[in-house]
Amino acid sequence: MAVIVTFDLPGAGQELYDEVIARVTGGKGFARFADVGDPGLLSHAAGPVDGGFRVTEVWESEEALAAHAKTFGPILADLGHADARPTIIPAHNVVVR
Secondary structure, three states, X not given: OOEEEEEEEEOOOHHHHHHHHHHHOOOOOOOXXXXXXXXXXXXEEEXXXXXXXXXXXXXXXXXXXXXXXXXXXXXXXXXXXXXXXXEEEEOOOOOOO
């Protein structure tokens, strides 16, 4: 079952986001899904919120997210955000192009 994942990063900005994405993609950046090595990612959006930065993703399953977290988690920890915990909810409906 698909899941919707939201990461709220208080005190973070676009600089942190860009650094995480650079590390996840080996410096290539993230402009297309082909740039991401994890095939279970269905959608990704990120932007500033009051007091921080938010990332919202849709994954094919919690298992796909868990596989990605093995890469993503240590990067966040290395950048001082080891306490970042996502909100995960089951997706009732997902529409993709």
